[in-house]
Amino acid sequence: MSSLRLPLVAPIVQAPLGVCDGPRLAAAVSRAGGLGTLTFCAPSVEVTRVRLARLRTLTHRPVLLAFTAEWEKEQVLELCLEQGFRHFQVFWWNGPRLIRRIHAGGGVALWQVGTDGQVEEALHHGADGLVLQGTEAGGQVRSPHTLDDFIPRVRTSVGPAFPLVAGGGLATRSDVQAALARGADAALLGTRFLLTEEALAPRVHKYRLLRAQSHQLELDTRLVGQWPCSPRRRLPTATLPDTPSLYAGEGLSRMHELPTAAAVVRRLSAGL
Numbered sequence: 001m002s003s004l005r006l007p008l009v010a011p012i013v014q015a016p017l018g019v020c021d022g023p024r025l026a027a028a029v030s031r032a033g034g035l036g037t038l039t040f041c042a043p044s045v046e047v048t049r050v051r052l053a054r055l056r057t058l059t060h061r062p063v064l065l066a067f068t069a070e071w072e073k074e075q076v077l078e079l080c081l082e083q084g085f086r087h088f089q090v091f092w093w094n095g096p097r098l099i100r101r102i103h104a105g106g107g108v109a110l111w112q113v114g115t116d117g118q119v120e121e122a123l124h125h126g127a128d129g130l131v132l133q134g135t136e137a138g139g140q141v142r143s144p145h146t147l148d149d150f151i152p153r154v155r156t157s158v159g160p161a162f163p164l165v166a167g168g169g170l171a172t173r174s175d176v177q178a179a180l181a182r183g184a185d186a187a188l189l190g191t192r193f194l195l196t197e198e199a200l201a202p203r204v205h206k207y208r209l210l211r212a213q214s215h216q217l218e219l220d221t222r223l224v225g226q227w228p229c230s231p232r233r234r235l236p237t238a239t240l241p242d243t244p245s246l247y248a249g250e251g252l253s254r255m256h257e258l259p260t261a262a263a264v265v266r267r268l269s270a271g272l
């Protein structure tokens with residue numbers, strides 16, 4: 001059984017947003033009492049050093065470091081541990097290799113899953129917590145299950161004390177409340193944090209998404225983008241090929257403004 005306690009004041013976790021997150025967004029979410037996330041996709045040691053240093057100038061609160069590539073240099077993870085970071089997100093394709101090193105360095109691993117088989121595998125390898133993705137998610141969609149079905153099923157199989165973070169299509173405080181009521185310990189939101197002041201996306205794309213409706217989104221199944229390729233929920237465009245800053249989940253229609261990340265954390269968690 002995991003002894004991980006999620007480092008949260010508010011039960012809100014910012015999802016990995018690839019090139020659209022960054023130290024400023026992650027720090028703002030963590031400073032506001034949620035858990036911010038910074039994506040690392042096979043960076044060099046030097047780039048990692050610069051991003052971690054920037055993060056530390058902005059906050060000393062825990063931030064989740066999400067490793068999304070197939071392979072990371074040993075020195076990148078060692079550097080994160082050396083710099084005092086202890087919370088990592090891994091996936092089915094890199095978790096089996098990374099988790100031993102994370103544990104050896106005193107870290108904890110949240111493991112993203114989208115199927116029952118992946119849940120079993122994550123537990124078998126010693127995951128400290130699970131990140132459940134529902135099929136309503138924006139960006140890379142790796143789950144066939146609706147969030148409403150997936151959360152209670154996984155909660156029943158892992159027991160009451162195992163840390164579960166869950167998201168996909170969440171937008172509002174009542175969405176968060178519903179995910180918690182179904183058995184999640186914290187809600188994961190990606191699109192909601194993409195549509196904040198701090199996210200690294202062109203402002204024109206943020207406003208384009210804000211004007212769009214969920215039914216306009218499409219699941220792009222072309223084999224493009226980073227390995228491992230997966231369908232991506234996004235706003236279609238006539239000319240741009242694969243544009244992460246136009247990825248969005250099914251909660252999009254319930255987002256109407258571009259607040260700061262701290263305001264999002266406050267609104268989503270008020271009174272919870």
Ligand SMILES: Cc1cc2nc3c(=O)[nH]c(=O)nc-3n(C[C@H](O)[C@H](O)[C@H](O)COP(=O)(O)O)c2cc1C
Nearest residue numbers: 015016017018137138139168169189190191247249
């Ligand atoms: C703009 C954007 C970029 C994303 N980039 C990645 C990524 O690089 N790797 C990944 O595994 N998931 C990525 N995702 C998926 C998120 O980690 C998360 O599963 C999803 O945002 C949750 O659904 P929601 O957007 O409806 O809240 C991205 C999502 C968005 C919206």
